[in-house]
Amino acid sequence: MTLKNFFIGLSQNQILNNMAKKYGLKLGAQSVVAGTNIDEMIESVSELNTHGISATIDNLGEFVTEKKDATDAKNQILHVIEAIHANNVNAHISVKATQLGLDIDEDFCFENIKEIVSKASKYDIFINFDQEDYSHLAPTFRLLDVLSKDYDNIGTVIQSYFYESMDNIERYKDYRLRIVKGAYKEPEELAFQDKKDIDENYLKLIEYHLQHGKFTSIATHDHHVINHVKQFVKAHDIPADQFEFQMLYGFRKDLQYELAKEGYNFCTYVPFGNDWYAYFMRRLAERPQNMNLMLKQVFNKKTNTLVGIGAGAFLLGRLSKRKK
Structure with missing residues (x-):
């Protein structure tokens, strides 16, 4: 599974999309929206x-x-x-x-x-x-x-x-x-x-x-x-x-x-x-080098209400280690 496919998969997750609408741009997307x-x-x-x-x-x-x-x-x-x-x-x-x-x-x-x-x-x-x-x-x-x-x-x-x-x-x-x-x-x-x-x-x-x-x-x-x-x-x-x-x-x-x-x-x-959620995930799919932005601003530990997104961050970490 490539990083691009991973982010595209996240972009299509309706549950995460609904959560993102609820919690708004404070999750980190304010830098690109x-x-x-x-x-x-x-x-x-x-x-x-x-x-x-x-x-x-x-x-x-x-x-x-x-x-x-x-x-x-x-x-x-x-x-x-x-x-x-x-x-x-x-x-x-x-x-x-x-x-x-x-x-x-x-x-x-x-x-x-x-x-x-x-x-x-x-x-x-x-x-x-x-x-x-x-x-x-x-x-x-x-x-x-x-x-x-x-x-x-x-x-x-x-x-x-x-x-x-x-x-x-x-x-x-x-x-x-x-x-x-x-x-x-x-x-x-x-x-x-x-x-x-x-x-x-x-x-x-x-x-x-x-x-x-x-x-x-x-x-x-x-x-x-x-x-x-x-x-x-x-x-x-x-x-x-x-x-x-x-x-x-x-x-x-x-x-x-x-x-x-x-x-x-x-x-x-x-x-x-x-x-904004699907848009943001596809931007990360296009540019996986922006992974640090995502990890720091969207998938941070303080956002503990978004359990699904937190799990996505864990998987992303595993994938990035494999690429190394």
Whole structure:
């Protein structure tokens, strides 16, 4: 069992997710989640803007199974759009189709997302369709295809661990795209399993879209990838307004500020809300080197009410010893 699979397993544990909602960000996720409400999130985004950094805002939540919850999520995102406009912050929004009812009914989900996209369009706010696991890949692309007939303020994400990603990036080259490695557990018949293969495909996708695409959001914390991109855009005379670097809120803050100061477009992925647990675990799956952060802030001995999480920490310790 790898550390990545371990954290993905934790992210899918509904009991732990419910406990995390109950006890809130005091468990440690406050370092990577920009508050639990819109006011706190706007304050965080405003601070980023003072450093020349824009934001893409994620109202946390996914895999919703009740229409009421999906409607509540839609209404919250509509409030976020109003808050971006009213506070004049440099930000756009990332949405997950499953939070807006994709697992309930695709037509219901479509109407929710259409309402969001329509309202955002009035304020010239971009909406990014986050991609989730493979079972939701095609349905999310379908939503994009239909809405793009009437709206041009939308784009999506391409995950480099899927074998079909090069085909998809060619298909959607005329869209603003965020390119990521991928944070879900996918079977070998659908996705690369080896980190080296994922990384190689990641660079291929970035290079293709930089040369042929509309606008490229390069989501990485890896300074090797960042340096590669810097050299690539210089060698191919790619304008600075055709791409941006993206990182997650709370990760490599100094490097975020440094890149913005160097004159690169920079965008921070800003999650907020109570439904932070699955997001946090997947961030640890993507970057197991943040294990110390988790052990110190989330799986600490004082949090003795979360017995299940404490057991997870014990298993993690056993796994880390094996890796050594």
